[in-house]
Amino acid sequence: MHDDTTEAPVPGGPLAVGGLHPLAWVFILLALADLVWFIVNAGSAQMTSLTDYAFYGLQILPAVAAVLFPAALLARHPDAATRMPVLLLGTSLFALVQLLLILATPLAPSFEAATPTTDDVPFVAMAELYNGLTLAVAALGLAFIARGLSLARQFEDRVGAWIDWVVPLATAFAAVFGIVGATRLELGASVPPIVSIYIGSSVLLGILRVAAWAYLLASTVRGALAGEEPSTGWRLAAWGAGIVLFALLLVNLVGLIEVPEAWIIDAYQWTVVIAYALGHLFLLVGFTLGLPSLDPVDDDDIEFADYDEDNDEGFEETEDDFEDDPA
Secondary structure (H helix, E strand, O other): OOOOOOOOOOOOHHHHEEOOHHHHHHHHHHHHHHHHHHHHOOOOOOOOOOOHHHHHHHHHHHHHHHHHHHHHHHOOOOHHHHHHHHHHHHHHHHHHHHHHHHHHHHHHHHHHHHOOOOOOOOOOOHHHHHHHHHHHHHHHHHHHHHHHHOOOOOOOOOOOOOHHHHHHHHHHHHHHHHHHHHHHOOOOOOOOHHHHHHHHHHHHHHHHHHHHHHHHHHHHHHHHHHHHHHHHHHHHHHHHHHHHHHHHHHHHHHHHOOOOOOOHHHHHHHHHHHHHHHHHHHHHHHHHHOOOOOOOOOHHHHHHHHOOOOOOOOOHHHHHHHOOOOO
C-alpha cells in the first residue's frame, strides 16, 4: 500500500544541507564574506569613539541584510525557483549588487589605468560605468522583487486609487531634483560629450532607483491592505520600502539645500543611515516570516469573508440560501 506519511524531498536534492536549499547557503556565505570585508576595511584608526563604530555598523547592516534576502526566501520557500521565479531572481540580483560593490575596490586600479583622468574628464570613466551598471542591477532587482510579490498575491486590491500615484509622484520628484541639481553644476563653456553622458546617466539612474523603491512600496502596500499572508510580513515590507524611499527623497532634497549648521548635517546623516538600516532590516524580517505565503486559500473563506450583514447588499439572501441548502 502507498505510504502517505512519506515526506516530500527538500528541493535541492542531496545537495540540501540542514534542510536548506544549496543556493540559500551560497547567499549566507556571501553575507558572511561581505561582513568580513566590511570589518577588515573598517579603518578603525579613523574611528575614535563609540558613535563612529555605531555609525559604521548601521552602514553595514543594509548591505548584509540585502545579501540575505534570497537566503530567507529560500529558507521559507525552498521551491521558490519554480513557484516564484521572478521574486527569487529579484532578490538574487539585489544581493549580487553587494558583490559588485566589493569587486569595485580591487578593480579600481585597472579602471584607472584603462581610462585615466584628464583636465577635460575629471573622473575615471570605466569606474563610473561600473558604478552605473551596479545601480542599474540594483534597480532591476528591486523591480523584480516588487513584480514577484504582486504575482504571488491571492486577493484583489482593497485600496483606493491613491496608490496608483505613488510611483509617478516619486519618479517626478526625483526627476525634478535630479535635473535641477545637474543644471547647477559649473561645467564651463565647452563640455566633452562623455561628461554630458555621465551627468545624464547619473540623473537617470537616480530616477530609476527612486522609481524602483516606489514600485516596491506600492506593491507591498497593496498586498498588506488586501489581507495577504503573512500579514506581519507584508506590513513590515511596506514599512521597509517606505522608510528607504523617505531616505532617498531626503537625499535628493538636501542635495540642493545649503545647510550651514553642522548639527543639522549630522542629524541628516544619522537619519538617512538609520532609515536605510531599518528599511532593509524590515524587508529581511518580512522574508524570514514567510513573505509571500503561497498556501492555498479556502474558497468558502473567500466567498463569505467580506460579507457584512449591516452594510453588504444581499447578505441576508445569501445567508438564507446557505441555511436552506448547506450542501
